[in-house]
Amino acid sequence: MMERYDIHRSIPAILLALMVAATIFYAFVEVGFGEPEVDKEDSVSNRFISNSTQETGSSNFVTAVVVNYRGFDTLGEVTVLFLASAGMGAIVSALPAGDKRKRPIPPSLILTAGTRLVLPLIILFGAYVFVHGHLSPGGGFQGGVIIASGLLLYIVIFPEWKAPHKALALSESLAGLSFAGIGIIGLAVGGIFLDNVISGLGEAGMLVSAGLIPLIYIAIGIKVGAEMTGLVARMKGGDA
Amino acid sequence: MEVTELVVYGSILLLAAVGIWGILSRRNLIKLILSLTILETAVNLLLVSVGYISGRSAPIVNGDTGLDGSPIGEIVDPLPQALVLTAIVIGLATTAIALIVAVGYYRSTGTLELKSWSYGLTNEKEVRK
Numbered sequence: 001m002m003e004r005y006d007i008h009r010s011i012p013a014i015l016l017a018l019m020v021a022a023t024i025f026y027a028f029v030e031v032g033f034g035e036p037e038v039d040k041e042d043s044v045s046n047r048f049i050s051n052s053t054q055e056t057g058s059s060n061f062v063t064a065v066v067v068n069y070r071g072f073d074t075l076g077e078v079t080v081l082f083l084a085s086a087g088m089g090a091i092v093s094a095l096p097a098g099d100k101r102k103r104p105i106p107p108s109l110i111l112t113a114g115t116r117l118v119l120p121l122i123i124l125f126g127a128y129v130f131v132h133g134h135l136s137p138g139g140g141f142q143g144g145v146i147i148a149s150g151l152l153l154y155i156v157i158f159p160e161w162k163a164p165h166k167a168l169a170l171s172e173s174l175a176g177l178s179f180a181g182i183g184i185i186g187l188a189v190g191g192i193f194l195d196n197v198i199s200g201l202g203e204a205g206m207l208v209s210a211g212l213i214p215l216i217y218i219a220i221g222i223k224v225g226a227e228m229t230g231l232v233a234r235m236k237g238g239d240a
Numbered sequence: 241m242e243v244t245e246l247v248v249y250g251s252i253l254l255l256a257a258v259g260i261w262g263i264l265s266r267r268n269l270i271k272l273i274l275s276l277t278i279l280e281t282a283v284n285l286l287l288v289s290v291g292y293i294s295g296r297s298a299p300i301v302n303g304d305t306g307l308d309g310s311p312i313g314e315i316v317d318p319l320p321q322a323l324v325l326t327a328i329v330i331g332l333a334t335t336a337i338a339l340i341v342a343v344g345y346y347r348s349t350g351t352l353e354l355k356s357w358s359y360g361l362t363n364e365k366e367v368r369k
Contacts, residue, residue, distance in 0.1 A: 009264070009265045010261070010265045012264070013260070013261045013264035013265040014261055014265075016260060016261075016264060017256070017257040017258070017259075017260040017261040017264070018257060020256060020257070020260050021253040021254075021256050021257040024252065024253060024256055024286070025249065025253055028249070028286065028290075029249075031290065033242070033244075033245040033248070033249070033289065033292070033294075034242070034244070034245065034292050034293055034294035034295075035293065035294075036293045036296075044319060045291075045317045045318065045319045048318060048319065049299075049315065049318065053301060059300055059301045060299070060300045061299035061300065061301075061315065061318035062299055062300075062318045062321045062322050062325065064318075065318055065319060065322035066322045066325055066326075070322060070326075073326065074326070077326050077329050077330065080329070080330055080333050081329060081332070081333050083333070084332075084333030084334070084336050084337055085336075087337055088336055088337060088340045091337075091340050091341065091344060092340060092343075094344075095343065095344045095347055095348075096344075096347045096348055135300075136300065137298065137300065139325075141325065141328075141329055231336050234340070235336075235339060235340065235343065
């Protein structure tokens with residue numbers, strides 16, 4: 001069915017959208033754009049920027065905040081992602097079976113050969129991004145999503161491929177457990193859950209530095225990669 | 241008002257307006273979910289732009305900013321960026337759930353249009369066509 005351009009519905013929607021946009025504009029025009037608020041001594045960001053290189057050893061301040069200062073929050077975030085993935089599995093198993101359409105046109109040789117060539121490189125790049133999360137832009141979430149995007153390409157090109165849901169669930173659970181386990185190491189040694197007990201290890205700016213941050217980001221990367229792959233494979237349907 | 245400020249706030253307002261308009265006026269489930277993510281992008285962009293400081297670089301220390309000592313005065317605020325990272329992940333989770341509900345709607349009704357959700361403004365027969 002073609003979606004008609006419904007003028008009755010659009011005019012109030014446009015008016016409301018403009019009102020909300022104007023409200024945002026008036027709320028934030030006073031905030032000041034690009035002003036150095038961090039330079040104030042009593043701001044939280046100032047505390048983070050001043051001390052995070054010494055305290056965490058991470059070159060990337062966003063990583064230091066996400067994994068070290070707000071590590072507990074990140075554990076909750078990973079839990080939300082797990083819940084979404086588990087909830088999707090539950091919904092999929094309750095869905096009526098999709099209608100079996102006729103087989104799509106098989107992909108050409110260029111697509112299949114190209115996918116086989118590119119997939120390992122995408123996975124390697126994803127692993128690079130989450131291993132270097134404390135040194136460069138990126139981290140566990142971004143690397144995991146890159147890996148899942150590579151597998152999404154594989155699922156699109158080879159629709160017959162059955163995703164190994166059990167192996168994905170296993171690696172996801174193990175990665176989640178190791179994140180919590182690293183937190184408990186901090187509790188046992190330093191007395192604080194997720195305490196970065198070996199932050200002094202290595203030289204700042206090198207691959208082996210920032211203590212437990214790279215280990216946590218590797219766990220997050222594997223977890224997010226497995227979760228996203230399972231999610232995308234479930235979205236395809238057929239193997240609910 | 242600088243050009244950067246104009247461009248950034250302009251994009252935020254445009255994205256927010258498009259997202260709200262899409263949520264209110266579209267009946268296709270995929271378009272609804274897309275509008276939701278567009279609105280989410282506007283909020284994320286707004287949060288990141290609050291932490292922006294003119295003329296400063298990304299919050300990563302390297303050879304230029306010095307590996308030790310504090311780079312105060314050289315980098316932008318990392319805290320909003322970390323918060324937005326969380327917001328993006330949560331947004332992804334909700335989008336995934338919304339999409340799988342859309343798959344279920346499609347499998348049980350054979351369409352992605354929200355037929356009965358017509359606010360009484362559209363004739364039911366016309367929608368069924």
